[in-house]
Amino acid sequence: MNRALKRAAEVKLYQPARKKMNLRSLEEALVHGAKYFMAPKRGGEVRGTPTAWAAPPLNEEIASSDALPPVWPNPIGEARGLSVEPLHPSAPKVALRDPNFYAVLALVDALRMGDNRERILAQKELHRLFAPSED
Template identity: 45%
Template sequence: MKKHNGMRPHDVVILLKIIAKGDKPWFNKDLANELYISQSEVSESLNRSKIAGLVSGDKKQVFKAALLDFLKYGLRYVYPEQPSSSVRGVLTSHSAPPLNEVIQSEQDYVWPYALGSNRGFAIEPLHRNVPKACLEDAKLHELLALADALRVGRARERNIAVKELEKRFSISLS
């Protein structure tokens, strides 16, 4: 096994994809195909997540409380993001479900993507293929949009995002 050099942004994407799958069985190749990430990257990512204490020893179960702690307290510091220029893309953060139902804003945030149908300020996704994968998986889209709210949102958006993640993870830590 390779030396652990810390988590990478796409590790979060992979863990959230596993959660989005719910109780459906999966293999590494399924995650790779659905996320447009190589199988070796998925394998290495799960090894890093195991070392970090975010997945079980068999790498099939995400420790949701630990992941939520990481997202809540570390994501915006480890993978910070500042919205940039207006581009075409896929809605994220407070501009995408579920936050767009409770937060009104004149500024939309998007992941840059040529085939996206919205315009907004660019937020760099945690992996370059996130927009494509999210257009095919609404649950993953919600989870990654909530993660982006933690990365770029103000206190109110972050608090709402944490509550929404707790609901989707079926845990209560507040």
């Protein structure tokens, strides 16, 4: 088991015997702790991949403004915006391959740096995504 999963198991976010994340606990940790324990490092204007409210799914609910959007630095990114260090260096690359994971990472970024409205929308969307499936 890698170091991240071991640490997640220690704090009851991961169940090693079942090989499952405790999604409700993870949701609670992200909603209440992301802005404190995963505070974003911001930078200047760069080319990159949109995140937070500038990325799906929140970009469908929040009208864009004239302000530069938050982006993960990425030389092949489709947007110019203000740099935000991703949670992990590989996040922009993974986001291009996995739209669902991209959505979760962008929602976590909205929790990390959004205003109250953006945080509430991100929280609702994460709750929906983390809800147990009916099947």
